[in-house]
Amino acid sequence: MLSISRRRVLLSALAASLSGHALAQQVSGASYQIDEQTLSAYLDVLLPADDLTPAASALNVAGDLIDFASESPQFGQFLAVGTQWLNKTGRGPFHTLSLSDQERVVKWMSKADRDTLPGRFFLLVRLTGVEFYYSKPEVARAFGLNTAPQPAGYPPPWQ
Amino acid sequence: MAVDGKYDAVIIGAGAGGAAAAWRLCGHGLRVLILEAGPRFDPSVDYPLTNADWERRGFPTKPNSQGAVSYGDLGTLDPEEVDLATWNTVSGRLFKNPVRVPSAAGYSHVQGVGGSTLHYVGEAHRLNPSSFHLASDQGVGADWPLSFDDLEPFYVTCETEIGVAGAPSPSPRWPSHAHLQPAHPLSTSARALGEGGEQLGVIWEPNTRAALSEPKDGRPNCNYCGNCSRGCPLGDKGSADVTFIRKAEATGLLTIWTDAQVTRLIAGPCGRIRSVTGVRGGAPFELDTPILILAAGAVQTPRLLLASDVANSSGQVGCNFMETLGWTSAGLRAGLRNSHKGLPADAVSWTYNSPGSVPGVAGGCRFTASTQEVGLMGPVAYASRVVDGYGAAFKAQIWRDFGSAISVSGTGETIPDARSFVALDPEQVDDAGVPVAQINSVLTDHSLALLRFMAGQCRSLLAAAGVEEVREEYGSWDSFTATHAFGTCRMGDDPTTSVVDAFGRAHDIENLYIADASVFPSSGGGEAPAMTIQALAVRLADRLIA
Numbered sequence: 001m002l003s004i005s006r007r008r009v010l011l012s013a014l015a016a017s018l019s020g021h022a023l024a025q026q027v028s029g030a031s032y033q034i035d036e037q038t039l040s041a042y043l044d045v046l047l048p049a050d051d052l053t054p055a056a057s058a059l060n061v062a063g064d065l066i067d068f069a070s071e072s073p074q075f076g077q078f079l080a081v082g083t084q085w086l087n088k089t090g091r092g093p094f095h096t097l098s099l100s101d102q103e104r105v106v107k108w109m110s111k112a113d114r115d116t117l118p119g120r121f122f123l124l125v126r127l128t129g130v131e132f133y134y135s136k137p138e139v140a141r142a143f144g145l146n147t148a149p150q151p152a153g154y155p156p157p158w159q
Numbered sequence: 160m161a162v163d164g165k166y167d168a169v170i171i172g173a174g175a176g177g178a179a180a181a182w183r184l185c186g187h188g189l190r191v192l193i194l195e196a197g198p199r200f201d202p203s204v205d206y207p208l209t210n211a212d213w214e215r216r217g218f219p220t221k222p223n224s225q226g227a228v229s230y231g232d233l234g235t236l237d238p239e240e241v242d243l244a245t246w247n248t249v250s251g252r253l254f255k256n257p258v259r260v261p262s263a264a265g266y267s268h269v270q271g272v273g274g275s276t277l278h279y280v281g282e283a284h285r286l287n288p289s290s291f292h293l294a295s296d297q298g299v300g301a302d303w304p305l306s307f308d309d310l311e312p313f314y315v316t317c318e319t320e321i322g323v324a325g326a327p328s329p330s331p332r333w334p335s336h337a338h339l340q341p342a343h344p345l346s347t348s349a350r351a352l353g354e355g356g357e358q359l360g361v362i363w364e365p366n367t368r369a370a371l372s373e374p375k376d377g378r379p380n381c382n383y384c385g386n387c388s389r390g391c392p393l394g395d396k397g398s399a400d401v402t403f404i405r406k407a408e409a410t411g412l413l414t415i416w417t418d419a420q421v422t423r424l425i426a427g428p429c430g431r432i433r434s435v436t437g438v439r440g441g442a443p444f445e446l447d448t449p450i451l452i453l454a455a456g457a458v459q460t461p462r463l464l465l466a467s468d469v470a471n472s473s474g475q476v477g478c479n480f481m482e483t484l485g486w487t488s489a490g491l492r493a494g495l496r497n498s499h500k501g502l503p504a505d506a507v508s509w510t511y512n513s514p515g516s517v518p519g520v521a522g523g524c525r526f527t528a529s530t531q532e533v534g535l536m537g538p539v540a541y542a543s544r545v546v547d548g549y550g551a552a553f554k555a556q557i558w559r560d561f562g563s564a565i566s567v568s569g570t571g572e573t574i575p576d577a578r579s580f581v582a583l584d585p586e587q588v589d590d591a592g593v594p595v596a597q598i599n600s601v602l603t604d605h606s607l608a609l610l611r612f613m614a615g616q617c618r619s620l621l622a623a624a625g626v627e628e629v630r631e632e633y634g635s636w637d638s639f640t641a642t643h644a645f646g647t648c649r650m651g652d653d654p655t656t657s658v659v660d661a662f663g664r665a666h667d668i669e670n671l672y673i674a675d676a677s678v679f680p681s682s683g684g685g686e687a688p689a690m691t692i693q694a695l696a697v698r699l700a701d702r703l704i705a
Binding site (some may be wrong): 050079103151153159 | 550
């Protein structure tokens, strides 16, 4: 019945979050400079390594987000403002903080109002981060899945 | 460019109806030209299901593969009904506007050779026989000017040509079903819903599906990748391009012009359409139309008629728009495995499908096992929609829960209302200067009552299937999504209240026919319309020859 482009959904959500909102003023006035090291460190807090799969940084998920943002200047500006904000949460840039300090910041962001920059940054970077991370063939294989549904399909029986 | 006298019939649109009409007319020896505004898709190249990032991609878009539409009044939201809001456990409420808005899919369609059958999941439904006389029985909407029995032989023809699998329970809907292929096996989530449904008196059965369970006509059987709506690269799904179009082209009598946008129908003397004008590859064309079949869907068909100012003595062109009334609830069932494997919409319940079977509501609805259909097929969907959190605990939960999702959907009847119609947008025009179609669609009290019923049933069905916590819900209350659209050129016997007759011929114009869901007087109780569109189109073609 339905086939919704996730990219379009995301961009729509982003546009909605920025329109007519104080956040828009913060973003529109910002320089377009995404701190990739901070973004990568932030994504590693969201998606750390475990026994089966590597951390987000090992799969260059931050680079994927930056490439993705190149298709949407609004999203790029949003990442820039967000990483700049992250770099002001401690005594140095976010990526230089200890893991426990990074985790404290992210925990606070995860509970923040989604209509504020920290809350919206948490939601949108999480959504795009998991989209790229769980699309990696290394991760699919760890799930025991085919890296793609075709050509093998999933012949029955299914238990 | 002028190509006169070369074709016996011109069809606008290569979707379900246009393809079926072309196949039948070519079978009768007519030379047919289809003018298709969209492109042709190559399943082996265009569909992304062999790519590692398949889950990030929906059905592909190509130049001209979407028709331009705008949205007018979609209704306002009553905060008292917030229980019907769209939400998921990751993002919370997705729409917070005081008015209903189009979803990302909006009027969900494909413009191209095969039309929206290219991205449909391939449910092969017959309309409930009682739906043909909705107005007589329920006092709302309109009756069809033909009966189920009139249409039944044409259902058989289409089902046989396409290849339909299923094992329907005995009902007036299926007086004949010996021609069906064996039913597909049920997924683990469909089986769980079936077991739980018994407690609620909801009867589930294998859905009738235009997906092959056995090879046919050089097409393979389905291998259950579950991604019909992303485009079927195997060709087992019975989309119009690999069925009617392929067979019609094999006759040598069918010509298809892709990327050919018709801009106007030109009226001639004696109540006929003399020709159509359009643009193809930047070049204008005009074509004679001995017979013209309009099959552009319930949004673009009325737009063309309105823009051409023809066939509208009744004033009904564009009126009676009926959208897809839908609801979906999804959750996770502890211990369930492999629910991402199987055929989308593999099980269906018709328990509440007959008009009047839902207490206090005139129209009916049906329920579908929808885990694959709504895309809970891979870890991206789980992580984005139904498993919240982050960090090590989140990743562990994804490992644990993947394959345990169950989703159930309700699709229901929409009753025509004066506030729901397709008009020409007063401001927006397309590249050819034709006003775009503006969709206005408002939920009536009837729709809201049916939506509440469907939401309640979906939640109960999930609970009965062992789901302890709903993780995602979406429906028509706060967002407009129309995978099926109906009614904007209603068929009927009375030329003052309908646009076409029982065979799809325009009351006003003797050589103009319509072969799409715009002719539906009623939407039915949630049945997928493709098979009915095709049966009507074949019936129309036979009438033309007769």
